[in-house]
Amino acid sequence: MGWQPNREVPTSLQQQIMDWMTDNIARGDWVVGTKLPTQRQLALQFGVNRSTVQQALEELKADGLLEAKVGSCVFVAENSWHVFVKQAQPNWQNYIEASLHKPNYHTIQLINEYEQRDDVIRLGTGELAPSLLPTAEIEASLQELSLQPTMLGYSSPQGSLSLRLAICEYVKKKGIQTAPQNVCIVSGALQALQLIAVGLLEQGSIVFQEETSYLNSVHPFQSVGMQMVPVVRDTHLHTTLKERKRKRQAIFYTVPTLNNPTGAVWSQTEREKLYDACKDLRIPIIEDDVYHELLFDDTTEPIKAMDESGQVLYIGSVSKTLSPGLRIGWVIGPSTVIERLADIKMQTDYGSSAISQEIVLHWLQTGKYEKHIESLRKTLQKRADYVVDLLKEKFAGIANWDQPKGGFYIWIKFHEPIVNKAFFMQLLQHLVLINPGFIYDPQDVHHVRLSYAYATLEDLKTGLEILYAIAIETIEHQ
Known part of the structure; x- marks a missing residue:
């Protein structure tokens, strides 16, 4: 040396x-x-x-x-x-912490992780069980389709014209009158929200929502600088919106039919009240209607059906009804808005899968979709009744719930404030996965979103028995 x-x-x-x-x-x-x-x-x-x-x-x-x-x-x-x-290496942690998009809550990260495990009983999963997906029928559809070269290329900005025409015909049955230029095909409802967030709103805009909201479990608006404002839909709604909005840009997000996570269905009066208040204050409405087809008693029209001035951006999807893997949804709105969203979409993913669009088109045109929906509703109602019977048998003394009106969920409320992170983790140790209320409202320590759509009937019974045992143990130790 x-x-x-x-x-x-x-x-x-x-x-x-x-x-x-x-x-x-x-x-x-x-x-x-x-x-x-x-x-x-x-x-x-x-x-x-x-x-x-x-x-x-x-x-x-x-x-x-x-x-x-x-x-x-x-x-x-x-x-x-x-x-x-x-x-x-670059200091990637500094990059991550300074990035625009907000990380998921740790609880939701755990949910996403454990949903991939076969040994976990999934009591909160918001998707159909594999056994409820029409796998064989979709496979048969592929044989019936005539594969054109364009199906292997990029999709047009707003999506397949044929599919948009078919969607226009389909939503007429819900009272919605629209045209292909007012429809944009998207890769599911969440992408629709992301496109609206980055394509229509300025930073600092207000996004009104209900106190318990799906938007609290994802961050399409928060990550681009929007302010989430929960409101109560009472007799003072108009005044509340006016005072909170002031001169800022604002939009109202809602799931009025089979709300996620509560499963609530608004009355016609409630829909009219929100629409009139927002119309008067010039606040656009995002109507997330991805569960509408799963109403057990389908007598309710969307808010969009009463919209004559382009006030409502309407979101539909086949992810909750046909297949989440197809990644096909749609936004209906004024043509200028649709063109803007299509432009942003082309900058991000260059269009939804053309093959998936052809499959959905085939199902809509042949009547397969409506036939499948009719059968699926009956199956979900049987599952809902099965879970309600289990709840009545064990949970009646410690919790309450409403009879489900469709969709996937039962919003169960424990009498005692036991639903915290420790409660969630204790269930996870027993390989039971729930969606706790605090991921939809940070202050909520009473609710759990139960899904009867995913787990097998046997797993539903076993999972609810474990949930009950741990709930009783937690209550006794408070």
């Missing part, structure tokens, strides 16, 4: 010594466990004071490259290679 620091350069002697030692370790000349000479020997070799060597060694020990062992000996540390790898 004949090297010595250069006193003629501006870099300090200590830093030169640290750089030289670091280079030796990085090149592999000094492997893990290499014993360094004593401080006195190093000072003599480098022609510097011992204190300079001591300070250099202390810095390298603090960096994890060197470690001191018994006595005064210093060695190359065992984790020195990992330190180099870390130093060679």
Whole structure:
């Protein structure tokens, strides 16, 4: 080791010594466990004071490259290679923390993770069980389709014209009158919300919603600087909206039919009241209507059916009814809005799957879709009745709930405030996964969103027995 620091350069002697030692370790000349000479020997070799060597060694020990062992000996540390790898990479954590999009709540991250496991009983999952998906029928549809070259290319900005025409015909049955230029095909309802957030609203805009809301469990608006404002739909609704909006841009998000997570269905009067208030205050409405087809008693029209001025942006999807894997939904709104959303969509994913669009078109045109929906509603109603019977048998003394009117969910409310993170984690330890109320309203410690659409009947029974046992144990220890 004949090297010595250069006193003629501006870099300090200590830093030169640290750089030289670091280079030796990085090149592999000094492997893990290499014993360094004593401080006195190093000072003599480098022609510097011992204190300079001591300070250099202390810095390298603090960096994890060197470690001191018994006595005064210093060695190359065992984790020195990992330190180099870390130093060679960008500080991705800083990038992540400074990024625009908000991370999911830890609870939702756990839900997303554990939903991938086959050994977990999923009591809260918001999708159809694999056994309820028309897999064989969709496979048969592929044989019936005539595959055109355009189906293997990119989709047009607003989506397949044929599919948009078919959607226009389909939504007429719900009282919605629209035209193809007013429809944009999207990859599910969540993408529709993301497109609206980045394509129509300025930062700082207000997004009105109910206190318990699906939007609290995802971040399409929060991540682009919107302010989420919960409101109560009471007799003061008009005044509340006016006072909170002031001169800022605002929009109202709602799921009036089979609300996620509560399962509530608004009356016609409630729909008219919101529509009139928002129309008067010029607040657009986002009507998320992805569960409408699953009403057990389909007598309710969407808010969009009363819209004559383009006030309502209407979102539909086949993800909850036919297949989430097809990734096909739609937005209905004024043509200028639809063109804007289509432009943003083309900048992000260059259009939804053309093959998926052809499958959905085939199901709408042949009547397969409505036939499937009719059968699915009956199956879901049987499942709902089954779960309600289980709840009556065990939970009547500790919780209450409303009879489900369709969709997937029962919004069960425990009498005691037991639904917290610890309660969620305890159930997870027993391989039972729930959707706790606090992911939809941070202040909610009473509710659980139960889904009767995913788990098998046997798993529903087992999962509810475990949920009951842990609820009783938690109540007794409060």
